Amino acid sequence: MSDDLVGWLVDLDKLRRMTQRYARAVDARDIDAVAALFHPDGVVDGARGSAPVPAYIDGMRNAPRIFESGMHVLGDPLIDLEPGADHARMDTYAVVYQFRPPGSTEADLVLGIRYLDDLVRHGDHWLIHHRQAINLWTRQGLPQL
Amino acid sequence: MSDDLVGWLVDLDKLRRMTQRYARAVDARDIDAVAALFHPDGVVDGARGSAPVPAYIDGMRNAPRIFESGMHVLGDPLIDLEPGADHARMDTYAVVYQFRPPGSTEADLVLGIRYLDDLVRHGDHWLIHHRQAINLWTRQGLPQL
Amino acid sequence: MSDDLVGWLVDLDKLRRMTQRYARAVDARDIDAVAALFHPDGVVDGARGSAPVPAYIDGMRNAPRIFESGMHVLGDPLIDLEPGADHARMDTYAVVYQFRPPGSTEADLVLGIRYLDDLVRHGDHWLIHHRQAINLWTRQGLPQL
Numbered sequence: 323m324s325d326d327l328v329g330w331l332v333d334l335d336k337l338r339r340m341t342q343r344y345a346r347a348v349d350a351r352d353i354d355a356v357a358a359l360f361h362p363d364g365v366v367d368g369a370r371g372s373a374p375v376p377a378y379i380d381g382m383r384n385a386p387r388i389f390e391s392g393m394h395v396l397g398d399p400l401i402d403l404e405p406g407a408d409h410a411r412m413d414t415y416a417v418v419y420q421f422r423p424p425g426s427t428e429a430d431l432v433l434g435i436r437y438l439d440d441l442v443r444h445g446d447h448w449l450i451h452h453r454q455a456i457n458l459w460t461r462q463g464l465p466q467l
Numbered sequence: 468m469s470d471d472l473v474g475w476l477v478d479l480d481k482l483r484r485m486t487q488r489y490a491r492a493v494d495a496r497d498i499d500a501v502a503a504l505f506h507p508d509g510v511v512d513g514a515r516g517s518a519p520v521p522a523y524i525d526g527m528r529n530a531p532r533i534f535e536s537g538m539h540v541l542g543d544p545l546i547d548l549e550p551g552a553d554h555a556r557m558d559t560y561a562v563v564y565q566f567r568p569p570g571s572t573e574a575d576l577v578l579g580i581r582y583l584d585d586l587v588r589h590g591d592h593w594l595i596h597h598r599q600a601i602n603l604w605t606r607q608g609l610p611q612l
Numbered sequence: 613m614s615d616d617l618v619g620w621l622v623d624l625d626k627l628r629r630m631t632q633r634y635a636r637a638v639d640a641r642d643i644d645a646v647a648a649l650f651h652p653d654g655v656v657d658g659a660r661g662s663a664p665v666p667a668y669i670d671g672m673r674n675a676p677r678i679f680e681s682g683m684h685v686l687g688d689p690l691i692d693l694e695p696g697a698d699h700a701r702m703d704t705y706a707v708v709y710q711f712r713p714p715g716s717t718e719a720d721l722v723l724g725i726r727y728l729d730d731l732v733r734h735g736d737h738w739l740i741h742h743r744q745a746i747n748l749w750t751r752q753g754l755p756q757l
Contacts, residue, residue: 324470324473325614327473328617331473332617335624338688341688342688342689342690342703342705345705346690346703391748391749393724395687395705395707396687396688397487397542397687397688398483398486398541398542398543398688400484400487400491401484413487415487415538417540417562417707419749429612431612432609434540434564459536459538459564459566460612461575461608461609461610461611461612462609462610462611462612463609464722464752465751465752466752467719467751467752469614469615469618472618473618476618476622476625479625542686543631543686544632545632545633545636558632558636560632560635560683560686562685576757579709603681603683604683604709604711606720606756606757607755607757609754
């Protein structure tokens with residue numbers, strides 16, 4: 323029983339890491355690192371509708387660069403995983419800061435987002451098979467000094 | 468010794484989950500789910516004074532709805548728990564966003580809160596026996612777009 | 613193998629705790645508690661350049677008090693640690709709120725910071741041997757009510 327629990331705790335840590343890896347990857351515009359977190363047969367439902375993972379990733383690669391930089395501050399995920407199971411759910415709160423280039427007359431943005439992820443075990447790691455990204459709120463960013 | 472440590476790690480995870488369960492429950496105004504986190508003999512000390520848990524929960528049920536929605540972004544708790552102990556302490560930082568209904572002329576609010584919780588083991592889970600919610604700061608929310 | 617993994621999980625928890633201990637220590641201006649997290653032979657690279665740990669700590673002790681209070685909201689760290697290793701890396705996102713004294717005409721500040729820490733095992737705990745604190749962005753704080 324203890325071995326099962328240890329494996330379960332290791333899985334929880336792997337899943338928790340994925341939230342922070344996603345934040346670093348998307349903030350660095352490292353699209354390959356983002357893609358590595360998603361199952362190629364998966365689906366992402368977001369503000370721009372529903373897309374298969376390959377189309378979602380291509381959309382990120384080809385998106386016009388509106389913001390100069392961003393910071394995805396993701397909280398501790400609420401993880402649902404039975405010991406030994408190959409399927410998990412994560413519910414993660416995020417506050418996302420999006421910054422305009424210097425000299426822009428448009429406001430920065432701050433968004434509240436909730437990521438609801440279904441994940442599947444894939445070898446010794448996990449992949450997001452379905453993501454629902456819910457935009458809870460959007461506001462102007464804080465003023466510059 | 469290893470079994471004790473595994474049990475301790477499982478307890479830490481159960482405690483960590485409670486912070487995120489609280490956030491989801493209070494943001495969904497799911498008062499039963501909030502109540503499930505507190506010991507019925509417990510006490511909550513907050514901005515409106517000290518209240519036994521049943522009165523605190525009733526207060527939530529009957530509170531006039533001032534805000535349209537809210538997001539309780541709770542950080543990773545600092546947990547004090549000895550392996551095998553039946554009592555734990557958690558110290559959790561939160562930034563709470565409170566949004567007015569559309570058309571309101573009043574500002575949204577953002578609050579910095581520190582939750583200091585004493586918890587007791589209750590069967591295979593944990594309950595908050597005493598919560599001190601310290602309002603560190605309150606500010607106007609970010610402007611709408 | 614399971615014992616190694618349990619030790620590794622305990623290490624991850626000790627490392628995770630350090631981020632929250634740092635936040636509480638610096639917000640309480642408890643400089644001794646901050647110092648206890650750093651190796652005396654370490655180095656901190658921050659906004660004011662690079663400093664050996666003793667000079668960094670002295671700088672905190674002697675710094676003029678510009679802000680009335682602060683809240684360091686640190687996220688879940690992304691931890692790189694091999695099981696059994698004596699060296700770890702942590703990558704932690706933070707949003708830092710800095711508040712002026714009442715009556716000040718200057719704006720509060722909000723900063724986005726990324727802490728990149730190299731840590732070394734030291735007996736039964738861990739110490740930061742090298743910290744790079746990257747100020748990702750700085751903005752005015754939220755307006756008072």
